[in-house]
Amino acid sequence: MPVHRRPPLPGVQRLARALALTAAATGVIHLGVAPAAATPADPPDRADVKAQVDQLYDEAEQASEKYNAAQEQQKRLQREAGILLTQVAAGQDDLNRLRADLGAVVAAQYRAQGLDPTLRLMLDNDPASYLAGARSLGQATARQNETLRDLRERQRRLDQRRQETAAKLDELEQARHRLAAAKDEVRTRLARARQLLGDLTAAERDRLAYDDDARAARGADRFxxxxxxxxxxxxxxxxxxxxxxxxxxxxxxxxxxxxxxxxxxxxxxxxxxxxxxxxxxxxxxxxxxxxxxxxxxxxxxxxxxxxxxxxxxxxxxxxxxxxxxxxxxxxxxxxxxxxxxxxxxx
Incomplete structure (x- = not known):
C-alpha cells in the first residue's frame, strides 16, 4: 500500500512544458512561420515514475479488493444455486410420484364406477356390502381431493423454487462478469506500472526495488x-x-x-x-x-x-x-x- 503523502502529481512539470510548447507552436502557425523541430523527450524522472507507479499500485489494490469481493460472492452464489437446483430436482421427483399415485387411484375409480350406482345396487347379491364399499369409495374420493390439493401446492412451491433458481443463476452470471472486470482492471494497472518502470534505466529500477525491499527488511529495529x-x-x-x-x-x-x-x-x-x-x-x-x-x-x-x-x-x-x-x-x-x-x- 503506497504512503498517503505522495510527491506532486505525476507528470505535472512535463505537462506544463508540453502545454508551453503547444502554445508556442500554435502561435508560429498563426504567423505563417514553419514550426521548430520537436525536441527529444526528456528521460523519465525516477521520483516522478515512482509516484505514478505508486498510484497505479494503489488503484490495482482497490481493484484487487473488488476482485476478492466478486470471488467470494461467486462462491456463495454457486453454493446457493446448487442447493436450489437440488431442491428443484427433489421437488420434481416428489411431484412425479404424487401424480403417478393419483393417476392409479383415478384409473381404479374409473373401472369401479363403470356401471350406474343404482343398477349396481340392484344387481349386487349383497347390497349391504355394496353400500359399505360405496362409503369407502367416498372416503377414498375425499383422500383423492386432499392429494390433489397437495399436488397443486407442491407444484406452486416447485414453480417458485424454479424462479428463485433462475434469478440466482442470473445473479451468478453477473458476479462472474464483475470478477472478470476486476481481474482485467488489476492486470491493466499492473501492466501500466511495468511499462513505466521499463522506461527507467536498469540502475534506477534496481534502486527502487532496493528501497522497497529495505523497507520490508526493517522491522522492530526501526520501530x-x-x-x-x-x-x-x-x-x-x-x-x-x-x-x-x-x-x-x-x-x-x-x-x-x-x-x-x-x-x-x-x-x-x-x-x-x-x-x-x-x-x-x-x-x-x-x-x-x-x-x-x-x-x-x-x-x-x-x-x-x-x-x-x-x-x-x-x-x-x-x-x-x-x-x-x-x-x-x-x-x-x-x-x-x-x-x-x-x-x-x-
Missing part, C-alpha cells in the same frame, strides 16, 4: 512497538502469524501461505488463531467491535482509506504489519502513513 499486550490470546497468535510473514510478496487475490494481498494476510493470520474473518477489507471492517485508534491494541485490525480498500494489523507503538501493494513485500509501517478509517477488535 518501537512498545510493550502493550495484545487484546486477547487469539489476537497475540494472529499477530505472531502475520509478523512471521514479513518479507513475503504481495500477490492480488492470495491468502497465503507464501504470498498475500492485504486482506488475505489478515484472513490467513487470524485463521492460524482459529478465527475465520471475512475475505475482503470491507468485510473485515465489520468483523468485530470498533475502537478508537488511541485504544488500539496489538492484533486489532486497522482499516485504511475512505472506501476501506486496505487493511493491516496493529503491532503496537503506532505501527501496523501489512501487505502494502503489488510489487511490495509484507512489512511494518507507521499507522500514520495512510488515512485510518477505523480500528476493529476481533
Amino acid at each position: 518501537d512497538l512498545g510493550n502493550e499486550p495484545p487484546a486477547s490470546d487469539r489476537a497475540a497468535a494472529a499477530l505472531n502469524a502475520a509478523v512471521s510473514k514479513i518479507g513475503s510478496s504481495y500477490v492480488y487475490g492470495s491468502t497465503g501461505p507464501s504470498t498475500f494481498d492485504c486482506s488475505g494476510l489478515m484472513y490467513w493470520a487470524w485463521r492460524q488463531a482459529g478465527v475465520t474473518l471475512p475475505r475482503t477489507s470491507q468485510g473485515q471492517a465489520s468483523a468485530g467491535r470498533r475502537v478508537s485508534l488511541a485504544e488500539a491494541r496489538p492484533g486489532d485490525l486497522v482499516i485504511f482509506f475512505k472506501d476501506r480498500h486496505h487493511v493491516g494489523m496493529y503491532a503496537g507503538g503506532g505501527v501496523v504489519v501489512h501487505a502494502p501493494h503489488p510489487g511490495a513485500r509484507v512489512r511494518y509501517e507507521s499507522v500514520s502513513a495512510m488515512p485510518v478509517n477505523s480500528v476493529v477488535r476481533v
Whole structure:
C-alpha cells in the first residue's frame, strides 16, 4: 500500500512544458512561420515514475479488493444455486410420484364406477356390502381431493423454487462478469506500472526495488512497538502469524501461505488463531467491535482509506504489519502513513 503523502502529481512539470510548447507552436502557425523541430523527450524522472507507479499500485489494490469481493460472492452464489437446483430436482421427483399415485387411484375409480350406482345396487347379491364399499369409495374420493390439493401446492412451491433458481443463476452470471472486470482492471494497472518502470534505466529500477525491499527488511529495529499486550490470546497468535510473514510478496487475490494481498494476510493470520474473518477489507471492517485508534491494541485490525480498500494489523507503538501493494513485500509501517478509517477488535 503506497504512503498517503505522495510527491506532486505525476507528470505535472512535463505537462506544463508540453502545454508551453503547444502554445508556442500554435502561435508560429498563426504567423505563417514553419514550426521548430520537436525536441527529444526528456528521460523519465525516477521520483516522478515512482509516484505514478505508486498510484497505479494503489488503484490495482482497490481493484484487487473488488476482485476478492466478486470471488467470494461467486462462491456463495454457486453454493446457493446448487442447493436450489437440488431442491428443484427433489421437488420434481416428489411431484412425479404424487401424480403417478393419483393417476392409479383415478384409473381404479374409473373401472369401479363403470356401471350406474343404482343398477349396481340392484344387481349386487349383497347390497349391504355394496353400500359399505360405496362409503369407502367416498372416503377414498375425499383422500383423492386432499392429494390433489397437495399436488397443486407442491407444484406452486416447485414453480417458485424454479424462479428463485433462475434469478440466482442470473445473479451468478453477473458476479462472474464483475470478477472478470476486476481481474482485467488489476492486470491493466499492473501492466501500466511495468511499462513505466521499463522506461527507467536498469540502475534506477534496481534502486527502487532496493528501497522497497529495505523497507520490508526493517522491522522492530526501526520501530518501537512498545510493550502493550495484545487484546486477547487469539489476537497475540494472529499477530505472531502475520509478523512471521514479513518479507513475503504481495500477490492480488492470495491468502497465503507464501504470498498475500492485504486482506488475505489478515484472513490467513487470524485463521492460524482459529478465527475465520471475512475475505475482503470491507468485510473485515465489520468483523468485530470498533475502537478508537488511541485504544488500539496489538492484533486489532486497522482499516485504511475512505472506501476501506486496505487493511493491516496493529503491532503496537503506532505501527501496523501489512501487505502494502503489488510489487511490495509484507512489512511494518507507521499507522500514520495512510488515512485510518477505523480500528476493529476481533
